[in-house]
Amino acid sequence: MGPGPINADPRVLRAMSAQLVGQYDPAMTAYMNETMELYRGVFRTANAATLVVDGTSRAGIEAALVSLIEPGDRVLVPVFGRFGHLLREIAERCGAEVHVVEREWGTVFTPAEIERAIVETRPKLVAIVHGDTSTTLAQPLDELGALCDKHGALLYTDATASLGGNLFEVDAWGIDVATAGLQKCLAGPSGSAPITLSERAVGVVNARKSIEAGIRSVGDAVSASPIRSNYFDLAMILDYWGPKRLNHHTEATTMLYGARECARLLVEEGMPEAVERHRLHGSAMVAGLVGLGLELFGDQGVRMNNVVGVEIPAGIDGDAARAALLADYGIEIGTSFGPLHGRVWRIGTMGYNARRDTVLTTLAALEQVLRRGGVPVTAGGGVGAAIDFYGER
Numbered sequence: 001m002g003p004g005p006i007n008a009d010p011r012v013l014r015a016m017s018a019q020l021v022g023q024y025d026p027a028m029t030a031y032m033n034e035t036m037e038l039y040r041g042v043f044r045t046a047n048a049a050t051l052v053v054d055g056t057s058r059a060g061i062e063a064a065l066v067s068l069i070e071p072g073d074r075v076l077v078p079v080f081g082r083f084g085h086l087l088r089e090i091a092e093r094c095g096a097e098v099h100v101v102e103r104e105w106g107t108v109f110t111p112a113e114i115e116r117a118i119v120e121t122r123p124k125l126v127a128i129v130h131g132d133t134s135t136t137l138a139q140p141l142d143e144l145g146a147l148c149d150k151h152g153a154l155l156y157t158d159a160t161a162s163l164g165g166n167l168f169e170v171d172a173w174g175i176d177v178a179t180a181g182l183q184k185c186l187a188g189p190s191g192s193a194p195i196t197l198s199e200r201a202v203g204v205v206n207a208r209k210s211i212e213a214g215i216r217s218v219g220d221a222v223s224a225s226p227i228r229s230n231y232f233d234l235a236m237i238l239d240y241w242g243p244k245r246l247n248h249h250t251e252a253t254t255m256l257y258g259a260r261e262c263a264r265l266l267v268e269e270g271m272p273e274a275v276e277r278h279r280l281h282g283s284a285m286v287a288g289l290v291g292l293g294l295e296l297f298g299d300q301g302v303r304m305n306n307v308v309g310v311e312i313p314a315g316i317d318g319d320a321a322r323a324a325l326l327a328d329y330g331i332e333i334g335t336s337f338g339p340l341h342g343r344v345w346r347i348g349t350m351g352y353n354a355r356r357d358t359v360l361t362t363l364a365a366l367e368q369v370l371r372r373g374g375v376p377v378t379a380g381g382g383v384g385a386a387i388d389f390y391g392e393r
């Protein structure tokens, strides 16, 4: 019950135990096409360029940024938590001239603040996290696509923590590139990074296409400014997933089975229904934590449905309490990074763990751990408040 990774859905685990198939087997290419279509449903997009990059969420981020950014490009990174710093770090390594604006952890930007920074820095690309797991908050993005478009910038966003559990609309919000991972609301393991690119973004990436020697045919593209990573070269990866089936990496077949099953689960449930499930159980958890007398961290108006930050009560050792929860009850909750370390726990209700039984069991166990740690709590206050919350529905 931490901020991810979480328990995988048993259907995903079963899918991942299937026999391997070579990447050019017709069954495999059909799975790849099917996976592309399924992720169009998850990302809510008609983008043809929708696929998975092999590697953890960070691989998706690196593929997006290294393929979009040419050395010397101006990139604006609004930072409101740890993963904004990661985008900045990766953009810098891609050779970008990075401009950063920062908000205090526990808050997010207004669209006007971001527009001001765009006007001041005139970036080619705005790179921003949607849900920053470190603070549990989600930056509203619905106006940002239009703002970027107005000022001639591309918009990239990292939806690793938010996708599947919160409203996320690639086409309606005008997002050019979005990436994610499986280990949060998608109910899978880490190791595969879903990604989607608008036609405009594909144009930028393909302008730098450089097919590697050894598989290059006469007339194939060789760019003067090739993408600075071979593994994360989205121009070649798009041809690998596209009708050309250009030889690139050996597909991580088992991860593909997993990624496909994660998307099948969400699409079968329906994206609005999945978001509502996360909202319901996330809100029940919040009701229970408040019922225990705990204080929440950050602007609750923009909290992600699937994870909540809780101030660690005075007098208790946060790490010792987490260790007791794990040892005595088999329940993991999260610590925090940077300025929040030792001050805030992060408790998740996501993917396979966004359920009534997990919420109630976590609250019951937490009450006992708090009690033994000397924190005065109302007996049954957490479970009672959560049940009352569910009862209303």
Ligand SMILES: Cc1ncc(COP(=O)(O)O)c(C=O)c1O
Residues within 6 Å of the ligand: 004, 056, 057, 058, 059, 083, 129, 131, 132, 133, 134, 158, 159, 160, 161, 181, 190, 191
């Ligand atoms: C918002 C966000 N972005 C990126 C990452 C990095 O993901 P990974 O560890 O899968 O590479 C995480 C991991 O928790 C995350 O929460």
